Amino acid sequence: MSTLAYIKENKDKFLDELLALLRIPSVSADSKFKDKVREAAEFLKDRFEDLDTEVEICETGGHPIVYAERIIDPALPTVLIYGHYDVQPADPYELWDSPPFEPMVKDEKIFARGSADDKGQTYMHVKAYEALIKTDSLPCNVKFMIEGEEEIGSGSLAVFVAQNKEKLAADVILISDTHIISNDTPSITVGLRGLSYVEVEVTGPNRDLHSGTFGGAVGNPINTLCRMIASLQNERGEITIPRFYDKVEMLSQEYRDKMNLTPFDLNTFKNDLEINSEKGEEGYTTIERTGIRPTLDVNGIWGGYTGEGAKTVLPSKAYAKISMRLVPNQSSEEITQLFAKHFQKIAPDYVKVKVTPYHGGEATVTSTNAIGYKAAAKAMEKTWGKEPIPTREGGSIPIVALFQKELGTDSILMGFGLQEDAIHSPNESYGLFNYYRGIETISYFYQIFTKMKKDNQ
Amino acid sequence: MSTLAYIKENKDKFLDELLALLRIPSVSADSKFKDKVREAAEFLKDRFEDLDTEVEICETGGHPIVYAERIIDPALPTVLIYGHYDVQPADPYELWDSPPFEPMVKDEKIFARGSADDKGQTYMHVKAYEALIKTDSLPCNVKFMIEGEEEIGSGSLAVFVAQNKEKLAADVILISDTHIISNDTPSITVGLRGLSYVEVEVTGPNRDLHSGTFGGAVGNPINTLCRMIASLQNERGEITIPRFYDKVEMLSQEYRDKMNLTPFDLNTFKNDLEINSEKGEEGYTTIERTGIRPTLDVNGIWGGYTGEGAKTVLPSKAYAKISMRLVPNQSSEEITQLFAKHFQKIAPDYVKVKVTPYHGGEATVTSTNAIGYKAAAKAMEKTWGKEPIPTREGGSIPIVALFQKELGTDSILMGFGLQEDAIHSPNESYGLFNYYRGIETISYFYQIFTKMKKDNQ
Numbered sequence A, B: 001m002s003t004l005a006y007i008k009e010n011k012d013k014f015l016d017e018l019l020a021l022l023r024i025p026s027v028s029a030d031s032k033f034k035d036k037v038r039e040a041a042e043f044l045k046d047r048f049e050d051l052d053t054e055v056e057i058c059e060t061g062g063h064p065i066v067y068a069e070r071i072i073d074p075a076l077p078t079v080l081i082y083g084h085y086d087v088q089p090a091d092p093y094e095l096w097d098s099p100p101f102e103p104m105v106k107d108e109k110i111f112a113r114g115s116a117d118d119k120g121q122t123y124m125h126v127k128a129y130e131a132l133i134k135t136d137s138l139p140c141n142v143k144f145m146i147e148g149e150e151e152i153g154s155g156s157l158a159v160f161v162a163q164n165k166e167k168l169a170a171d172v173i174l175i176s177d178t179h180i181i182s183n184d185t186p187s188i189t190v191g192l193r194g195l196s197y198v199e200v201e202v203t204g205p206n207r208d209l210h211s212g213t214f215g216g217a218v219g220n221p222i223n224t225l226c227r228m229i230a231s232l233q234n235e236r237g238e239i240t241i242p243r244f245y246d247k248v249e250m251l252s253q254e255y256r257d258k259m260n261l262t263p264f265d266l267n268t269f270k271n272d273l274e275i276n277s278e279k280g281e282e283g284y285t286t287i288e289r290t291g292i293r294p295t296l297d298v299n300g301i302w303g304g305y306t307g308e309g310a311k312t313v314l315p316s317k318a319y320a321k322i323s324m325r326l327v328p329n330q331s332s333e334e335i336t337q338l339f340a341k342h343f344q345k346i347a348p349d350y351v352k353v354k355v356t357p358y359h360g361g362e363a364t365v366t367s368t369n370a371i372g373y374k375a376a377a378k379a380m381e382k383t384w385g386k387e388p389i390p391t392r393e394g395g396s397i398p399i400v401a402l403f404q405k406e407l408g409t410d411s412i413l414m415g416f417g418l419q420e421d422a423i424h425s426p427n428e429s430y431g432l433f434n435y436y437r438g439i440e441t442i443s444y445f446y447q448i449f450t451k452m453k454k455d456n457q
Helices: A003-009 A011-022 A031-050 A115-134 A155-163 A221-230 A253-259 A266-273 A286-291 A332-346 A371-384 A398-407 A432-456 B003-009 B011-022 B031-050 B115-134 B155-163 B221-230 B253-259 B266-273 B286-291 B332-346 B371-384 B398-407 B432-456
Strands: A054-058 A065-070 A078-084 A104-106 A109-111 A141-147 A172-175 A187-192 A194-203 A295-304 A317-326 A352-357 A389-392 A411-413 A429-431 B054-058 B065-070 B078-084 B104-106 B109-111 B141-147 B172-175 B187-192 B194-203 B295-304 B317-326 B352-357 B389-392 B411-413 B429-431
Touching (some): A003 A011, A003 A115, A011 A031, A011 A109, A011 A115, A031 A054, A031 A115, A065 A155, A078 A115, A078 A432, A115 A141, A115 A429, A115 A432, A141 A155, A155 A398, A172 A432, A187 A371, A194 A221, A221 A295, A221 B221, A253 A286, A295 B221, A317 A332, A371 A411, A371 A432, A398 A411, A429 A432, B003 B432, B011 B031, B011 B109, B011 B115, B011 B432, B031 B054, B031 B115, B031 B141, B065 B155, B078 B115, B109 B115, B115 B141, B115 B429, B141 B155, B172 B432, B194 B221, B221 B295, B253 B286, B317 B332, B332 B352, B371 B432, B429 B432
Parallel strands (some): A078 A141, A172 A411, A187 A389, B078 B141, B078 B172, B172 B411, B187 B389
Antiparallel strands (some): A054 A065, A065 A141, A109 A429, A194 A317, A194 A352, A295 A317, A295 B295, B054 B065, B065 B141, B104 B109, B109 B429, B194 B317, B295 B317
16 A cells, blocks of 8 residues: 555544544643643643654653654664643633544544644654555654653753753754745744843832822833834834844845745735734845844833723833743844843943843844755645645744754754644634645655755765 | 820821721722722711711722711801822832832831821821810811822712712811922922823824835834824924813912022032933922913823834834823813824825823912911911922822812911922832821811901801
8 A cells, every 4th residue: 555545545544643642731830720721731742652653751840742653774864753641721711612632533633732832733743754664665764752841941852852952863854843935835934033022120119109209200101112112223123232133134135026926915924913013124025034133022011000990100120921932043042132232231320221132043144055854845746736826934943953953953944834724823723735745745855855964976 | 184285295106007007908990909098988987987987988999988077066167188098009019129018117217008008198187186185175177088009090989079078178178198399398289280181193104114114215103103203392392282271370470589589409409300400481489380270191002012122123103101280270171172283284195193181180279368268377387487388299189089079178288398208109108207207297277267267268
């Protein structure tokens, strides 16, 4: 039986198993779901054991990592699959049309928390693997590393990877946690932005004051914070932190023109978000603004009285969480320091400012000449009948830089999700089309990659 | 026995009664204290009945109003005393050195929630009244109107006053809810600022977005709100809303020079607040900035993720509570409308803005030529040995404008508190010196006022 035939014959089984995995509320951020997180790891372990595959639950300081492997021949190439079995919290539950942990298949989509991010996408790899070994078609070595803390920062993974470099040695890492442009238009994410994240605290007087008695005479930390934040960008939408753009890679007009050929409809984009106009750095298109330009966003702000009604307080403190998305070759640590230095400098003398850095991540770009990329592109071309478009995404996936740093291995972000999946939101979904197309495409990847590696020697 | 002798002889009784009143947690803002609020009203009723004074508990839509009167002779002047028996919430309790409703007398001060604001100050009037009637020295008619909702906006009072104009008719209203400059330097508040208060909501995209995927391409409502707020004031500290200053009364240099003679030490002010420098409208002193200039403060701001850790959200909405203190002759309603119009106008087209006005209040100024003022000043001169300084305060007391509007009667703000009383804060206190000095001063007021009214006819 061909691999394709096996996949077709087992569609229902593949779906049933995914639904069973989705029923387990493996919410890593919430300690009351701790046992359920482990249950999801155990589920995966059982599925690998069903396939006579060596698998272990690796204990960590937090949630366990599921590690499985099939080594056919050390001389053959090795593909490492990364995925995560933990999911985002589902609150607020009342905004879901069907319960987040009672998966519902409707309109050709699987609605459940984690269906796209990341259980559906991770499980495609397990089923593609199954189809290959059941049809005796696996051409190379495979390793699976599926963690349970991606939604909370992958802390244990960083330790695991550093301590298991030999075990995790591979020629390429495959990750499915991104999306394609549309079901008609395949794409592979070749670029991710980096991240610099800080929390700032502005202190005025040493206590909350009555805004009648003191208003107009004492610097208000909220008004001050607003002015400081406003000053971080000019009227062209450029960030004003000195030296911020120093290391930003300048791309050729040819490169930019090619990027801008990616199918994208600005009106659809605006209508979907119900905004009258887009807003960003002058001189760049929307695709460029999210793909190849660094940005600054205030993710949260608070201070003073925020309850019901009116309270006339001139507060002691105001706070904000501010993040910057970075592009090659900006350094997350350097940018964080530039921000902190600048923010202190622009603070007027009637306030005191504290800047607390959070964990960041570097921008990454995969060359379209890399063998892993070419193999993934060919696999997609096989199932879609057209070449995928290489895209540079706005988000950050810090583990890609971690793998590069600790294992010296590139990751190929061959994801099959869609923007409409609404990951992190209520009513998350993953398309049946995407699930099955992914399994098929991934199954082709192994053969194509193995052949390319061989031809390259 | 002279009135003064009576006061001296009953100091302990006067203090014990105040402590008993302070033990009742009459927190108007919190419905779980509803019975206690009423208990405080009943306490006052009992004290008036002890003095054979006609008193009634007037039911309202909210907390009751205690009304008491002694009409000696309709031909004589009538003084109306306003006070409030409700108190601010005492949270956070852990910041108090002694429990807020277990009054402690220490360092010559009474520590308790409400000791200064306003039970101590209100009760001085009841005891001054007692001293006068017990020594057969009351020279005029007296009416007491003591409400239970001042800390939550005096809603029921507004209704009560409008419905009882005849009952509340008086030649002057005395209010003790403000402070003197220091125990050495008596002062009378002759000016209060007005208030305009709004809540604004800025909406960007129709839902929270991932700041990686969308950051740099979609207008962030927090960044936008910060820019809009920052634009409301220029680098000279002036408010940029068009026509904002149109009706502001221009005061002569002579008037300003006199104001600036008020004892005030900027270094002490700054050290107390632990600020390196003051901040306000250029060209004005601190006294002027709070007394005779209008201002704009953000009282609260919130939006996006404000919990622990990092979350990379580009939020849908950002909010702020903004208030403006006003001076004569600005109109609260007009300023609110100017703000709303301007805020809508400066909103860029990638956001939508909503402005919700809250209840405001007009600025008020009492002439130092008014008989009530002169009588209060003379009473203070008698007990202090020096004339009080007329001061214009930064805060607002909307009922002063209410009384002017509904009863056509001026209020004299003869308060005896101190800045250090820390009203609305933990460890509120009221000085024994201030309590007794106030009782004595108030007892003189009636005779002086009655004589001045007679001489004026």
